[in-house]
Structures are given as C-alpha cells and as structure tokens.
Amino acid sequence: MIRSFFSSILFYLFFILFQTAILSNITILPAVPDLMLIMTLYISLHNGCMLGQTTGFTSGLMMDFLSAGPLGLNSLIRTILGYVFGLFSKTLNTTGFFLPALYGFTATIIKSILLLVISFFFPNGVVTYSLFSYVFLFELIANTILTPLLFSFLNIFSNILLTKPEVSLS
Amino acid sequence: MAQKKRPNAFQFHILVFLLLVIFSGTILALSTGGFIVNFKTVGFSFLSAVQKGVHAVGSGITGLVTAVKDLSVLREEYAVLTQKLQDYEYLQRNNAEIRKENERLREQLKFSQSIVQTNLPALVIGRDPNSIYSGITINKGSLNGIKKNMPVIAVQNGHVGLVGKITTVGLTTSMVMPVYDYQCNVSSRIQTTRDIGIVSGTGSPDAPLLMKYIKKRVLEELQYGDIVVTSGENDNYLRDIPVGTISKISVLDYDTSLEIELTPIIDFSRLETVIAVDVSDRGEL
Numbered sequence: 001m002i003r004s005f006f007s008s009i010l011f012y013l014f015f016i017l018f019q020t021a022i023l024s025n026i027t028i029l030p031a032v033p034d035l036m037l038i039m040t041l042y043i044s045l046h047n048g049c050m051l052g053q054t055t056g057f058t059s060g061l062m063m064d065f066l067s068a069g070p071l072g073l074n075s076l077i078r079t080i081l082g083y084v085f086g087l088f089s090k091t092l093n094t095t096g097f098f099l100p101a102l103y104g105f106t107a108t109i110i111k112s113i114l115l116l117v118i119s120f121f122f123p124n125g126v127v128t129y130s131l132f133s134y135v136f137l138f139e140l141i142a143n144t145i146l147t148p149l150l151f152s153f154l155n156i157f158s159n160i161l162l163t164k165p166e167v168s169l170s
Numbered sequence: 171m172a173q174k175k176r177p178n179a180f181q182f183h184i185l186v187f188l189l190l191v192i193f194s195g196t197i198l199a200l201s202t203g204g205f206i207v208n209f210k211t212v213g214f215s216f217l218s219a220v221q222k223g224v225h226a227v228g229s230g231i232t233g234l235v236t237a238v239k240d241l242s243v244l245r246e247e248y249a250v251l252t253q254k255l256q257d258y259e260y261l262q263r264n265n266a267e268i269r270k271e272n273e274r275l276r277e278q279l280k281f282s283q284s285i286v287q288t289n290l291p292a293l294v295i296g297r298d299p300n301s302i303y304s305g306i307t308i309n310k311g312s313l314n315g316i317k318k319n320m321p322v323i324a325v326q327n328g329h330v331g332l333v334g335k336i337t338t339v340g341l342t343t344s345m346v347m348p349v350y351d352y353q354c355n356v357s358s359r360i361q362t363t364r365d366i367g368i369v370s371g372t373g374s375p376d377a378p379l380l381m382k383y384i385k386k387r388v389l390e391e392l393q394y395g396d397i398v399v400t401s402g403e404n405d406n407y408l409r410d411i412p413v414g415t416i417s418k419i420s421v422l423d424y425d426t427s428l429e430i431e432l433t434p435i436i437d438f439s440r441l442e443t444v445i446a447v448d449v450s451d452r453g454e455l
Contacts, residue, residue: 016217016299020307021224024297028439030374031301065213066221067298068305068337068347115302127302127352127373135374139301 004051007160008043012059015039020066031135033142034108036063038150040082041107045094046162049086056082069127077114081107097148104147108140215340218296218307222343225295225309287408288448290315294441295343302373304351306334308444311342320446321400321407322346324436331435332356332400332411333444344446348438349413350375357404358413361397363388367430369398369413375438378431379414386428392419398432405449 015035024032036059044052060075067074085107093099112129119128129136154161292314296307310316322333334348347354350371358369358381367383381398396416402409414432422429 013220017221017224019299020296021221022228024299025294030376032297032299034301036299061213062217063299065210065217066296066305066307067300068303068345068351068353069298069300071210074300129302135301 001047001051001163004043004047004161004163005055007157008039008051008055009058011154011157011161012036012039012055012062016059016062016066029138031139031142033146034111034139035146035150036060037078037081037107037111038104038143038147039154040078041085041103041147042094042151042154043161044082044085045089045092045103046158047086048089048163049083051163052082052086052089053079054082056080070122073118076118077111080114081110084110094151100148100151101144105140105144107147108143112136211338211340214338214345215311215343218340218343218345221296221307222309288315290320290446290448292316292344292444292446294444302352304348304371304373304375305337306346306348306441306444308344308346308446309342310446311340311344313341315448316344316446317448317450319406320448321411322444322446323408323411324441324444326436326440329435330411332407332413333436333438333441335406336446346444348375349379349434349436350377350438356407356413357401358398359401360384360388360392360416361399361410361412362393363391363396366401366403367427369432375434378417379434381416381430381432382427384428384430386421386426389419389421389428392416392428392430394419397435398430408447408449 019032019035023029023035040052040056040059043055056078057075060073060078063074063078064071085103092103094103112131115128290310292308292310294306295309298305308322316336316339318336318339320336322335323330324333325331332349334346334351334354336344337347338345348371349356349369350373352371352373354371356369357366359366365384365388367381369379369381371379384392394416398413398416400407400409400411400413412435414434416430417433418431420429420431
C-alpha cells in the first residue's frame with residue numbers, strides 16, 4: 001500500500017506539472033482537463049477508500065499550492081471523491097471506453113456539485129462553476145474523453161500503482 | 171511473540187507522538203490566530219520551483235526542435251538581413267542625430283518621466299490548474315524583491331495595461347491574480363469623464379470585465395472605446411494605468427448605476443512577460 005501511495009504521488013506530481021506548466025499555457029483551450037481528478041478516480045476505483053482518500057487529499061493539496069483558490073478547497077473535494085469512488089472499488093468495470101468515460105463524466109459532475117455545496121458553507125473565496133458555461137462544458141467533455149485514455153495509460157503501470165493488480169478488474 | 175510486537179509498539183509510539191505534535195500545533199495555531207509558517211507559501215515555493223524547472227526543460231526541448239527548422243529559414247534571412255544592415259547603418263546615423271534633437275526638445279519642454287518606481291520584469295511560467303481560478307505564476311519571487319499585493323502591468327504593442335496583482339509570493343516564483351479573476355476588484359476611473367467605479371473580473375480572459383458604480387447621469391458623456399484607467403486610490407495600484415476600453419453599456423432599471431463592460435487592454439492569451447511595480451517605492455514626481 002505504501003509503495004502504491006508513493007508511486008501515485010509521483011504520478012500526481014507529473015500530472016500537476018503537466019497541467020500547470022504545459023496544458024494551462026495552451027491558451028486556445030477554454031479550460032484545463034482535470035488529469036488529477038482522473039488519476040484519483042483510477043486509484044480509488046482500483047485500490048479502495050483508504051488509498052483513494054489519502055492520495056486524493058495529497059493531490060488536492062498540490063493543486064491548492066499552485067492555485068489561486070483557497071487552501072484546502074481541492075484537498076477537501078478530492079478526499080471526498082477518493083473516498084466515494086473507493087466505495088465502488090473492485091465492483092465497477094474499468095476496462096473499455098464507455099464505462100471509464102461515464103466515470104469521468106460522473107466525477108466531474110460530482111466535483112461541480114461538491115463545489116456548490118462547499119461554497120454554501122464558505123461563501124467567501126470559493127468560486128463555483130456555472131454549470132452551463134462553456135468552460136465547464138469543455139472540462140466535462142475533456143475529462144469524459146480523457147478518462148478511458150488515461151486509464152489505459154495508467155494500466156501500463158498497474159504493478160506499481162495498484163495494491164493487488166492481479167485481482168483487479170482491469 | 172514479544173519480539174514481533176516490538177515494531178508495532180514502536181510505530182504506535184511514533185504515531186501518538188506525531189498526533190500529539192499535530193494536535194498541540196493546531197491548538198497553538200488556533201489560540202494565536204495563525205501559525206508562524208504559511209503552509210501555502212511553503213508549498214507554493216516548493217512546487218512552483220519544480221514547475222519552473224519543467225517549464226525550462228519544456229522550453230529547451232521546444233527550442234531544440236524549432237532550431238532545426240529555424241536553421242534553413244535563417245540562411246534565407248541572412249541574405250536579406252545583410253542588405254537591411256547596410257540600410258540600417260545609414261538610418262542609425264540619422265537616428266543618432268534625431269535622438270540628440272529629441273533630448274534637446276525634452277529639456278526645452280521640461281518633459282520628464284512620471285513614474286520612477288522599482289520595476290521587476292518577470293516571465294509567465296504557469297497558469298492555474300483549476301479552470302475556475304485564474305492564477306498566473308511568474309518566475310520572480312521574494313528573493314528578487316517581489317512583495318505581496320504589488321501591482322503587475324505589461325506592455326503589449328506599445329500599450330501599457332494592467333495585468334493584476336501579486337497574491338502569493340514564493341522564494342523564486344510568485345502568483346499573480348489577473349484582473350479577469352472573479353476575486354479581483356480594481357478601483358478605476360473613466361479616463362475622459364474621471365468618474366470612479368469598480369472594475370471586476372468575470373473569470374475568463376476572453377470575457378469582458380465589468381465596471382460598476384458609475385452613475386446613470388454620465389451616460390450621455392460615455393462612448394464606446396473610452397479608456398478606463400486605474401484610479402490609484404488606496405495605493406493598491408499605480409494611477410492612470412489603462413485597464414480596458416468600454417465595449418458595452420447597459421442601463422438597468424432597478425439600479426442607479428450603469429453596468430459597463432470593458433475589453434481588457436491586455437490580451438492575456440499572448441501574455442508572456444509582465445512587470446511588477448513596487449508602489450511602496452515613492453518615486454512619483
């Protein structure tokens with residue numbers, strides 16, 4: 001589990017640097033795809049609640065450090081997402097294209113709902129998505145399409161990322 | 171059995187120790203209203219330093235690939251430039267004369283530079299990982315003299331414009347909150363009428379800025395394309411730095427003020443270099 005945790009952190013580090021230093025500088029993109037969210041989804045669906053929430057928390061903290069948003073916002077959202085998707089560990093099929101795409105779609109929707117709920121309790125500083133905005137729709141589509149692709153990529157490293165790769169459904 | 175339990179017991183001690191340290195540290199932070207270490211700044215310093223490295227490596231690789239292509243272009247340009255150089259040598263001689271004349275005229279007109287504050291040029295190295303926030307990371311930090319809340323401007327196509335202000339300062343990097351961010355509010359004036367209002371961001375660099383608190387009575391005096399500049403009040407920003415130009419004016423029945431949309435002076439999609447200005451350096455004449 002510890003090996004999977006630290007391996008995941010390395011992947012998160014790679015993804016956040018890719019997101020902030022490369023993807024976010026491509027200004028023709030209306031929004032940046034949330035690779036960190038997809039990674040959390042992958043880890044929690046394969047490794048369960050414990051790893052899902054801890055790696056989710058750590059990835060959220062990384063994002064908080066590099067974001068103009070308040071410290072703790074992403075940590076909270078990704079901890080919850082890691083835990084919730086961890087509940088379905090080993091029960092959901094993560095192979096193919098459509099099911100992972102559906103998970104990516106659902107995770108992005110849940111993220112926006114969580115933001116709405118959190119902004120209710122912390123009205124100062126927490127900005128929410130406008131659910132019908134171009135930015136949100138782009139991110140939703142991008143995450144949906146990228147989830148199966150990223151899952152396939154991460155499966156290459158399943159030996160170091162998953163606690164029990166031999167019994168996983170992928 | 172006793173030997174097997176020792177490692178667990180040892181780990182439990184460490185766990186209790188860590189929990190107590192964290193717990194007491196939290197109580198201390200709560201009772202004093204803050205903690206001596208700003209975790210956000212420390213984390214930002216560390217991660218953005220790595221980000222800076224990745225940006226440098228990325229730029230290096232891009233440079234290498236484009237260098238090969240550029241080589242063939244450079245050969246063609248070389249011949250053209252040789253010819254141009256001869257022309258410029260002639261122009262330079264004229265230019266030196268014009269410059270001297272300009273200096274003389276400036277002295278005669280007693281024209282002087284109006285702003286002499288410390289300027290810190292910086293390069294944009296990253297942007298916010300969140301789509302709903304809009305922080306811009308630059309490659310200068312506290313070691314270079316950057317301070318929190320410093321206004322940031324940029325020059326594009328010969329025009330100076332407001333970019334935003336510094337919100338987080340790391341050792342070698344800083345984060346700028348651009349004017350189009352939801353959380354950014356800038357006290358501004360309409361350049362022609364001198365009416366003062368607040369310019370707020372709408373979250374997207376492509377979306378217009380919103381100016382509020384301009385009274386309806388000035389509607390007749392406003393025109394599309396009028397420039398809105400910083401008011402300089404509260405010493406948050408420099409005075410008279412262009413923020414945007416008026417692109418739409420809405421009259422709301424339920425409001426005593428106009429709702430004015432502005433097109434930002436700065437094209438944020440092309441923003442590469444910025445200048446942080448130390449307004450605490452009182453150099454204004």
